[in-house]
Amino acid sequence: MADFIPYDDRDGWIWLDGKFVPWRDAKIHVLTHGLHYGACVFEGERAYEGEVFRGTEHSKRLHKSAELVGYKIPVPVADLDRIKLELMQKNGFPDCYVRAFAWRGSEMMGVSAQQATIRTCVAVWQWGNYFADKMKGIRVTMSDWKRPSPETIPCHAKAAGLYMICTMSKHKAEAEGYADALMLDYRGYVAELTGANVFLVRDGAIHTPTPDCFLNGITRQTVIQLAKARGYEVIERHITPDELPSFSECFITGTAAEVTPVAEMAGHTYKPGEISANLMGDYEKLVRRKLVLDKVA
């Protein structure tokens, strides 16, 4: 659970539109297009021991998300990478969460905002484990909401509007005592959690949904590489919910969640086991540069 120091009342620095500003002064006007119309794009990244894990990939994904929702971020990828590091140093956070984001500003307030400037910001803060006591495994319920079709919304953009149903699903799950919710996609296939990708294990093979209508997480791609390097078979395919009882292990991946085993999902129980533990360990070593991917045992 995150701490409760309000996010607008902290010491430190935030980078906003070209300048490092004192944390409490990083403000925008209430009549901001990005707040009203959902096309803010953002990244969630983690830095370990002074280095942002896959930082450039995240900066590139931020640019791609903006392109998918129809605008161009005025800060090049290389500058974003440099700003993240400078900001971590300025705040004194070698280990932290990194949030880079962009949105349409306040010049126009209507569905059309062709002349609105694109604003860009980077903030960093200290954020521990997303889920407590990971190896115990989290309990996940089934969401009432489904991931939308690629014909409905640019579903590969990490854009704020797509998170409305994630927050609704997560709030309902938490109110019922669960840690998170599994979302099916518009066709009824297993998709992802509200902020993480999902993996399932059967007979030693790892199955994971094909990311054709949801985020192909950077952690997901990393964990697939780690699994293959260990010699595990990884099968990307459409998975139906009625298959869920046939798996023995389940784990989720995401920048915030890292690799977290699942003890229960949609009413089925799983045993956080060897494959989950191995990949959790490998990921922890990789992000701290204690393991090189092509040298995994």
Ligand SMILES: Cc1ncc(COP(=O)(O)O)c(C=O)c1O
């Ligand atoms: C909806 C959703 N799916 C998957 C992920 C995992 O993506 P990544 O591993 O790039 O953090 C995230 C986190 O960003 C997410 O919010």
